[in-house]
Amino acid sequence: MxxxxxxxxxxxxxxxxxxxxxxxxxxxxxxxxxxxxxxxxxxxxxxxxxxxxxxxxxxxxxxxxxxxxxxxxxAPRPQRRSLSELTSFSSVTRSDDGVPSHRLISYTVVGCGDERDDLLGAFPASADVVVLGRVRFVDDVAVGFHRTALPADLVEAAGLSENVVAAEDFSLYQALEAVGQRPWSAEESLRAVPCPATICEHLAVGEGAPLMQVRRLSKNRAGQLIEAVDAFYVGSLYQYHTELSSHPVNEKEGPAHEVNEDDRGSHVRAVVTERVRRDARRG
CATH class of the missing domain: 1.10.10.10 (Winged helix-like DNA-binding domain superfamily/Winged helix DNA-binding domain)
Incomplete structure (x- = not known):
């Protein structure tokens, strides 16, 4: 052999x-x-x-x-998520025939006078914030750790007590949508980071092991910030996917063609197109 x-x-x-x-x-x-x-x-x-x-x-x-x-x-198959879609971890996992779950590690209320790091600094200093620390699993395998900050008044309105959030099948985005606060738009940034000592045990990796960090700032339809999260993923178990095109607008339909904003697959190209139009007008 x-x-x-x-x-x-x-x-x-x-x-x-x-x-x-x-x-x-x-x-x-x-x-x-x-x-x-x-x-x-x-x-x-x-x-x-x-x-x-x-x-x-x-x-x-x-x-x-x-x-x-x-x-x-x-190891499980790497989870794959499109960069052009605003979806939850649970939705992405189920779409790939996986079973999502989580374990609540921490539930902390940060008052307006308490010290804040740059993630919590995304919210006004006068607003109380609730911070969740959760291990995310796919088919019972830990693939990531989410540190999520939410406005305390939204947490109260959605009934997100510690016991509710600790439920194994809890989905944050479902809970927000139930009170009319579905994330409508978001900004994301990705970078490689060494695994912090505080979470390496939860992800079964050594301290300093390379992770993919995704920071997402999500807003509701009114443009209000409703979520700030640092998501840390084991790179071999989670993939980001995007499709690129050198033709922002369908050439057959001409430059005046309007892209449907509800078509998530075309959203990235629509943003690029609008930027080009604004630059042209300024020129």
């Missing part, structure tokens, strides 16, 4: 590719536990150190996850 010739690839690389092929072929599915390191070493006739190095390779590639005391598991 393994090539032990002098010109062959290192044994750990061959083991990694063998396991990767078995995962891709469906022999091991998302969430399945892999054989133990000693068991694989015996089965393949290699040292345990070789298996450890092979697992290290697969972990870096995002194919497996290690859970202390439980074993090594096949």
């Amino acid at each position: 393994l090539d032990r010739g002098s010109s062959a690839a290192p044994l750990y690389a061959q083991v990694a590719r063998l396991l990767a092929a078995q995962i891709a072929g469906g022999e091991y599915g998302a969430g399945d536990v892999l054989p133990s390191e000693p068991g694989l070493a015996k089965e393949l006739g290699v040292s345990r150190a070789t298996i450890v190095k092979a697992f290290d390779t697969l972990h870096r590639e995002g194919l497996i996850q290690r859970r202390q005391g439980l074993g090594t598991f096949v």
